[in-house]
Amino acid sequence: MFEKIVEVGLLFDFYGKLLNDKQYSVIEFYYIHDLSLSEIAEHLGISRQGVYDLLKRAETKLFTYEKKLGLAEKFIQSMSKIKQILDNTDEAIKSLEERDYIQVRKHIEEINSVAMNILETGQEVK
Amino acid sequence: MFEKIVEVGLLFDFYGKLLNDKQYSVIEFYYIHDLSLSEIAEHLGISRQGVYDLLKRAETKLFTYEKKLGLAEKFIQSMSKIKQILDNTDEAIKSLEERDYIQVRKHIEEINSVAMNILETGQEVK
16 A cells, blocks of 8 residues: 555656646545545545545546656656665765775766666657 | 757657647657658648648647646756766766866765755655
């Protein structure tokens, strides 16, 4: 369940603005503000079943956008590469302080390679 | 005009899969394969005016997606930051070869700062 909350939350960040107002609200209430179906039903003045249906339709829409565009997946991959770059800057500074200049060079080259990879992946597929 | 080709091309890379088949085809023929309206009309078996209308609708759809989601703009900004990182790796290697370790550290710290910025911008807005 936790994973689903994170996943829908991420897709909502990317594609939320493509939902209609009601779909946007139910996702926001349920996944971001953590309200129950009954609470949302009361808030929107519709039945609990109505909220459930809206929620399922909105989720499906978000998953469909991701299936077509895959932007959240690419975002996750890019962020993981940025973290690799950050790890290498830490290691490079450490090696610099230890005057291990071969290691410094290795880490800088690794950063260069990861950054090039991000650039190339970006140019290819966006 | 050149700028528009690049811009529509970029938006097409991001949101093209959200267009319907005909809209997708006219954008592809016109902006990617550089066919004229008359050539596309002949190819699709519709009037030149029909192609023009399809093209305008497809362009509007792409610009609307970008206005709502802004992913192409964010992509351009990220790529520019990645280029900053690459410039700094080049400079860091050069400084390392010149044994100017203060400059090496400066460039590594600059890389760290740009990468942190990408990560934070990503967490905020995607």
